[in-house]
Amino acid sequence: MSEDPGGHETSFEERLAAARDKQGLKVAQSDAGRSPDGLDGNALAIGMRVGVEMVSALVVAVAIGWGLDYLLGTKPILLAVFVLLGGAAGVLNVWRVFAPKHGPASSRGVERKGVPTRDVPAKDAPAKDVRIEDRGP
Numbered sequence: 001m002s003e004d005p006g007g008h009e010t011s012f013e014e015r016l017a018a019a020r021d022k023q024g025l026k027v028a029q030s031d032a033g034r035s036p037d038g039l040d041g042n043a044l045a046i047g048m049r050v051g052v053e054m055v056s057a058l059v060v061a062v063a064i065g066w067g068l069d070y071l072l073g074t075k076p077i078l079l080a081v082f083v084l085l086g087g088a089a090g091v092l093n094v095w096r097v098f099a100p101k102h103g104p105a106s107s108r109g110v111e112r113k114g115v116p117t118r119d120v121p122a123k124d125a126p127a128k129d130v131r132i133e134d135r136g137p
Helices: 012-023 043-072 077-098
Strands: none
Touching (some): 043 077
16 A cells, blocks of 8 residues: 555656656746746836835835824924935835845855855854964074
């Protein structure tokens, strides 16, 4: 009873891939080729994400500015300040979406393709004992 139903040694995914190859069906790569930031999607999805980032930052900032102006009686001042802060926060969020991603390997001096390494000691590593010897005349 411990045998596979059908008596095959291969997994279902392998048999499915073989059947699709036999039929000439091209299957899109699943998550193997996707980047962790999720920007491999279509342009509409990226545009919607950027739009939502900008609008949500502005809406939150306007609400905070209007609420503080209402409570403190400083009608246009804080609203204008928070609109500027909200716009800056929205631009920062969009920058984070499109900025190049550097993983933890880049901060530890691990070599990446085309990038030279840096000799950066770890925070908890003891300092190296450097001795200069007198070699004489």
